[in-house]
Amino acid sequence: MRTEKQLLNRRNFLRNTATIATGLTGLSMLPLGGWAAGIPVSNVENDINIIGPKAGYSPQVGTLVSMMDWMRFVVLLSVSKMQTTELDYLHDAKSNTIGAMLLHLAATERFYQIHTFEGKKWGDWSEADKKRWSIASELGEPAREAIKGHDLNYYLDTLKEVRQHTLDEFKKRDDKWLLSVDKEWPWGPTNNYCKWFHVCEHESNHNGQIKWIAGRLPGAKPHEG
Numbered sequence: 522m523r524t525e526k527q528l529l530n531r532r533n534f535l536r537n538t539a540t541i542a543t544g545l546t547g548l549s550m551l552p553l554g555g556w557a558a559g560i561p562v563s564n565v566e567n568d569i570n571i572i573g574p575k576a577g578y579s580p581q582v583g584t585l586v587s588m589m590d591w592m593r594f595v596v597l598l599s600v601s602k603m604q605t606t607e608l609d610y611l612h613d614a615k616s617n618t619i620g621a622m623l624l625h626l627a628a629t630e631r632f633y634q635i636h637t638f639e640g641k642k643w644g645d646w647s648e649a650d651k652k653r654w655s656i657a658s659e660l661g662e663p664a665r666e667a668i669k670g671h672d673l674n675y676y677l678d679t680l681k682e683v684r685q686h687t688l689d690e691f692k693k694r695d696d697k698w699l700l701s702v703d704k705e706w707p708w709g710p711t712n713n714y715c716k717w718f719h720v721c722e723h724e725s726n727h728n729g730q731i732k733w734i735a736g737r738l739p740g741a742k743p744h745e746g
Contacts, residue, residue, distance in 0.1 A: 572588060573587060582695070589687075592724045592725055602673075602734075605671075608671065609669045617730070625658065627657065628658040629684050630656060633720050700714055
């Protein structure tokens, strides 16, 4: 049974959350020109838990970057200190390994780079990009056969390489570009913000799978929370 102190803490948390949500609702209705004038820009080094505009980017691009940074931080926590045997662990014949999923995240981001930064139609990849990324992008049996034997640094370096290119390109673009709509996208009219937010939530989806597999590694302790 919850103590009075626990209930009080919960009420305070909910009250504070409601206050923050009210503020965010107001912010979402601001015109684009109002961002720079009224919203603080984060330029501190340890700002992983600050969602919002970031120094070096236009306001909404920076906000997207802050969400992507946070999600990547969570993914890296999930695989911290994993050994090659753990990264190569295959739970069953239909599973993907953790290593393959990490490379899959990099492949997905790379393809969205080509599509949104280079203006190419989806699937119009160079032979070099097809050779490097197609297996990781599609996963399945080819990935189970090909993606193994690498240590954690191999995957972390690849993720870092791809992400750095994304950040460099984001710095060249503004909120108008981010909000521009692609009326031919298969989902229906979609802007660059939604496409790149999909890259972010895609990592969240696979982070759940990674944690599920990690909980079934030989010798893994039961997951709590």
